[in-house]
Amino acid sequence: MPIQIQIRLYASLKPLEPPSAASHPLAPGTTAGEVLAQLDVPSARVKLVFVNGRKADLSRVLEDGDRLGVFPPVGGG
Amino acid sequence: MTPPSVHATTTVPEDEPRYRRNRESITRDQQTVLRGARVAVVGLGGLGGATVEILARIGIGALTLVDGDRFEATNLNRQLLCTEKNLGRLKAEAAAERISRINAAVAVRCVPHHLDPGNAVELIGGSHLVMDCLDNLPTRFMVQAAARQLGIPMVSAAVAGTAGQLTLIEPGDPGLEAVYGPAEAAPERGAEIRLGxxxxxxxxxxSLACNEALKRLLGIGAGLRGKLLLVDLLDNRFDIVEI
Known part of the structure; x- marks a missing residue:
């Protein structure tokens, strides 16, 4: 049984957000890093990863209902 | 080190028209605190130009303006202080002139030089709070190092395209390292290279950064210490995450 997570990619990563972002199916045991690899998100452009509003590592195993957010480095003014 | 507290010296007159209609939101005592506050604004481009406008209008008593750049045509898309008529002018001078036209009671220290590790503490020293309005990550880390040394809080905002982020950093907090990673590994610039x-x-x-600064100076409201506000205006996303 796949689990469902929510995916939010910000700024320059947004075009890589899948159509299923609001309810993205995932095999149990999948990590945040594996999800980003599946979406072809370049690791060099990933700076902040957060799950359910808290900072997380790419090794974080995602669970059903998790909200995964990814922010690239942003420094403009 | 304990961050310096604001000691107001001159009470704002009860009948001062400039602030009279703010009274239900900002009391006379709070206005007096703002008048006693000294804030450094580092970077006078898109973030800094709007920040100067707001802080002068809200009645911050003293502003230090730091930027060694001059206006160029690529600034016209977003920088409030940049006009077709002042291209080539020092940004710090334009900011000082703007403040004098808005609120002559604001004491201005105009610093038309770039901040670097050798002058950062001297430039920011004496301020109660520093606004990081820069456009590159290395200098943001320099400001943070100086703020830590001086024991003052720093409000840091950054933008790329329709996205932005904001946080409040107190001395001793993980701060920018929690956002960008170690200073030595941080890139010069971020997604704004692609997105503008x-x-x-x-x-x-x-606006949000100034609001954060005012709350910190007055000791009111819920702040963004240890948190990062993530904004994407394209979808009206406003998320606060713990860092």
Whole structure:
């Protein structure tokens, strides 16, 4: 049984957000890093990863209902 | 080190028209605190130009303006202080002139030089709070190092396209390292290289940054210490995450 997570990619990563972002199916045991690899998100452009509003590592195993957010480095003014 | 507290010396007159209609939101005592506050604004581009405008109008008593750049045509898309008529002018001078036209009671220290590790503490020293309005990550880390040394809080905003982020950093907090990783590994610039910096985003983030500074100076409201506000105006996303 796949689990469902929510995916939010910000700024320059947004075009890589899948159509299923609001309810993205995932095999149990999948990590945040594996999800980003599946979406072809370049690791060099990933700076902040957060799950359910808290900072997380790419090794974080995602669970059903998790909200995964990814922010690239942003420094403009 | 304990951050310096604001000691107001001159009470704002009860009948001062400039602030009279703010009274239900900002009391006379709070206005007096703001008048006693000294804030350094580092970077006078998109974020800094809007920040100067707001802080002068809200009645911060003293502003230090730091930027060694001059206006160029690529600034016209977003920087409130930049006009077709002042291209080539020092940004710090334009900011000082703007403040004098808005609120002559604001004491201005105009610093038309770039901040570097050798002058950062001297330039920011004496301020109660510093606004990081820069456009590159290395200098943001320099400001943070100086603020830590001086024991003062720093409000840091950054923008790319329709996205932006904002946080409040107290001395001793993980701060920018929690956002960008170690200073030595941080890139010079971020997603703004691809996306640019749009005026509606940069002015929105400057407004939120000034609001964060005012709350910190007055000791009111819920702040963003240890948190990062993530904004994407394209979808009206406003998320606060713990860092």
């Amino acid at each position: 910096v749009l005026p509606q985003t940069v002015i929105a983030l400057a």
